[in-house]
Amino acid sequence: MSLLAREISVLTGRGTGQTAAAPLVSRAGYLSQLVHEALLVEVHLTPKPGLVDLRNNGAHSDMNVATFEASAAAIAPFFEQFFLSGVASADMPATEALPELRRLGLIAEAAMFRATDGVNTHKGAIFAFGLALGAAGRLTAKGAALETVALCGEVAAIAAGIVARDLDGANRTATTAGEYIYRRYGIRGARGEAESGFATVREIGLAAFRAARSHGAGEERCLLAALAALLAQNADTNLIARGGPEATEYVRREAEAIAGLGANASDFIARLEALDDALIARNLSPGGTADLVGLTWFFARLESSGA
Numbered sequence: 001m002s003l004l005a006r007e008i009s010v011l012t013g014r015g016t017g018q019t020a021a022a023p024l025v026s027r028a029g030y031l032s033q034l035v036h037e038a039l040l041v042e043v044h045l046t047p048k049p050g051l052v053d054l055r056n057n058g059a060h061s062d063m064n065v066a067t068f069e070a071s072a073a074a075i076a077p078f079f080e081q082f083f084l085s086g087v088a089s090a091d092m093p094a095t096e097a098l099p100e101l102r103r104l105g106l107i108a109e110a111a112m113f114r115a116t117d118g119v120n121t122h123k124g125a126i127f128a129f130g131l132a133l134g135a136a137g138r139l140t141a142k143g144a145a146l147e148t149v150a151l152c153g154e155v156a157a158i159a160a161g162i163v164a165r166d167l168d169g170a171n172r173t174a175t176t177a178g179e180y181i182y183r184r185y186g187i188r189g190a191r192g193e194a195e196s197g198f199a200t201v202r203e204i205g206l207a208a209f210r211a212a213r214s215h216g217a218g219e220e221r222c223l224l225a226a227l228a229a230l231l232a233q234n235a236d237t238n239l240i241a242r243g244g245p246e247a248t249e250y251v252r253r254e255a256e257a258i259a260g261l262g263a264n265a266s267d268f269i270a271r272l273e274a275l276d277d278a279l280i281a282r283n284l285s286p287g288g289t290a291d292l293v294g295l296t297w298f299f300a301r302l303e304s305s306g307a
């Protein structure tokens with residue numbers, strides 16, 4: 001029996017035979033590979049306005065595609081641990097699963113920073129996908145299928161109250177961009193997205209992806225359609241940290257027009273490239289929205305796999 005299988009059967013107390021743990025082990029491996037692939041699909045998607053891709057490094061002087069590939073490889077092993085932690089927490093109330101996920105998340109962040117020489121490539125992605133895999137572990141242990149609505153509902157249950165707990169302490173000084181932006185503008189960022197059960201991913205990203213697919217677009221165009229729709233709607237704290245709320249308004253206006261063209265439009269790519277050049281000139285980068293594109297791809301692929 002593999003180490004992971006043994007760990008799962010010990011943690012869950014479910015049978016010791018390979019057959020008892022095998023489904024958990026295979027699902028843990030499948031999902032962690034899917035997250036790794038989602039991180040690579042996202043960074044390779046091109047053109048992404050202001051972001052690192054195969055066209056340029058966006059509004060970043062400290063990272064490129066190779067930085068993201070090294071970061072993804074460094075954090076990929078943690079996603080099995082997030083899943084396993086969810087399995088082990090299946091009999092606890094959902095919010096009690098968060099502390100162990102956060103402990104693993106901080107170790108994964110340290111691995112990311114070691115792999116990138118201190119550059120923040122995937123902090124938000126570790127948080128989002130860590131919650132998603134923890135939720136998947138909990139559902140799997142309960143024998144539930146990993147349907148998008150159920151999985152996002154479990155994420156919302158784990159993250160319930162996180163914004164108030166993390167950000168509402170009036171006397172605390174803000175130590176991160178997200179905390180400062182919440183205090184200043186009430187924008188909830190990655191925490192709010194998680195607490196909503198990835199509502200922006202489901203209602204904007206996946207909706208645009210499926211609409212483009214129904215019009216015959218290939219996967220890359222579907223993802224770019226999702227990107228345009230997300231840029232038009234997402235309250236991205238990276239954008240706000242660099243350019244204030246007016247930066248978000250500018251990006252939303254431009255992205256709305258591009259999304260309205262439709263992914264098969266002859267000038268769709270050219271308009272995204274023009275917005276890329278404009279955001280680079282303004283030193284604006286919607287890093288949070290990039291994570292939501294990765295999550296969109298992850299859920300779309302999971303739906304098609306029938307896991």
Ligand SMILES: CC(C)(COP(=O)(O)OP(=O)(O)OC[C@H]1O[C@@H](n2cnc3c(N)ncnc32)[C@H](O[C@H]2O[C@H](COP(=O)(O)OP(=O)(O)OP(=O)(O)O)[C@@H](O)[C@H]2O)[C@@H]1O)[C@@H](O)C(=O)NCCC(=O)NCCS
Pocket residue numbers: 101102103104105106109119120121122123124125126127128129130131176177178179188189190191193234235236237238241242285286287288289291292
């Ligand atoms: C809850 C945490 C995310 C804490 O982070 P923070 O307090 O900073 O909160 P936010 O700023 O709200 O979010 C941080 C990152 O989350 C992404 N993000 C931003 N807005 C959204 C949104 N609306 N929806 C979803 N996700 C969002 C974003 O991450 C991505 O961008 C980063 C790379 O871009 P870049 O511009 O380079 O970012 P910086 O280097 O910071 O800026 P510059 O200096 O270059 O200008 C990268 O992180 C992407 O992933 C935000 O950056 C969570 O991290 C946390 O609590 N961590 C502790 C451990 C833990 O809980 N881990 C896992 C638990 S399962």
Ligand SMILES: Nc1ncnc2[nH]cnc12
Pocket residue numbers: 042043048050051052053058060121122285286287288290291
């Ligand atoms: N491709 C990308 N470029 C810049 N920031 C990001 N954060 C996540 N993905 C990113």
